[in-house]
Amino acid sequence: MSDTNYYTILQISASASQEEVKDAYRRLVKQFHPDLNLTTAANHERMAAINAAYEVLGDPQHRQSYDEQRQRCRTIGQTVPNPQRGHDLELQWWFSQVYHPVCHLIDGILEPLPSQLNALAADPFDDDLMAEFQSYLDRCQQSLALAQRCFQMMPNPTEVAKVATNLFYCLSLIGDGLEEMDRFSQCFNDYYLHTGQELFRHAANAYDRANV
Incomplete structure (x- = not known):
C-alpha cells in the first residue's frame, strides 16, 4: 500500500x-x-x-x-502517503486507513442493538419483527467482514499495539455475539439471545479501551 x-x-x-x-x-x-x-x-x-x-x-x-x-x-515532498516514510506519518496513516474506518463500522454494529432488541421485545414471534432483526444481523455480518479486512490491510505500528489488540478482541467478540443471536433467531431460545448480548457488552468494553 x-x-x-x-x-x-x-x-x-x-x-x-x-x-x-x-x-x-x-x-x-x-x-x-x-x-x-x-x-x-x-x-x-x-x-x-x-x-x-x-x-x-x-x-x-x-x-x-x-x-x-x-x-x-x-x-513535504510526498505525492502520496506512504506508511514506510517517517515514524509520525506511519501512525497518521494507520489511523486514517485502519483505525477510523474500523471504528466507524463497529459503531454501526453496536449502537443499533438496544433499539433492535426493544423492537423485537414487543413480540419475538412476530414474523415481521424477527425479519427486521435478522436483517440487522445480516448488516452486522457484512460490516464485520469489512472491518476485519480493513484491520488486516497493513501492520499495526508498535505504539498502538494495545489499541489494535483491543480492536481485534472487540471484532472477535462481535463475531461470537452475532453467531449466538443468529441461533436465537432460528430457535427462539432466550439463552442464545442473552449470551449474544453479553458478548456484545464485552465487545463494547474492549472498544472503549481501544478509543484514543
Whole structure:
C-alpha cells in the first residue's frame, strides 16, 4: 500500500462530489465483487481496496481528514502517503486507513442493538419483527467482514499495539455475539439471545479501551 490513493482506486477526481463517490463505488462493486464476477481471484483483493477507499471517502469527516493528510504529505515532498516514510506519518496513516474506518463500522454494529432488541421485545414471534432483526444481523455480518479486512490491510505500528489488540478482541467478540443471536433467531431460545448480548457488552468494553 505504499502508493495508495483512494481517489485513484475509485477512479474519480479529488474534487468529486459525495454523490459521485457513491456512484463510483456502486459501479466498481458491480464490476469487481467476487460474487458477481468470477473471472479472477484477484477480485477479492481489489474489492478490499475498493471497500477501504469508500469507507474513507464515503464519510465526509473521514474524507476531510484524508485530504488534509494528503496535503501535508505534498508539502513535504510526498505525492502520496506512504506508511514506510517517517515514524509520525506511519501512525497518521494507520489511523486514517485502519483505525477510523474500523471504528466507524463497529459503531454501526453496536449502537443499533438496544433499539433492535426493544423492537423485537414487543413480540419475538412476530414474523415481521424477527425479519427486521435478522436483517440487522445480516448488516452486522457484512460490516464485520469489512472491518476485519480493513484491520488486516497493513501492520499495526508498535505504539498502538494495545489499541489494535483491543480492536481485534472487540471484532472477535462481535463475531461470537452475532453467531449466538443468529441461533436465537432460528430457535427462539432466550439463552442464545442473552449470551449474544453479553458478548456484545464485552465487545463494547474492549472498544472503549481501544478509543484514543
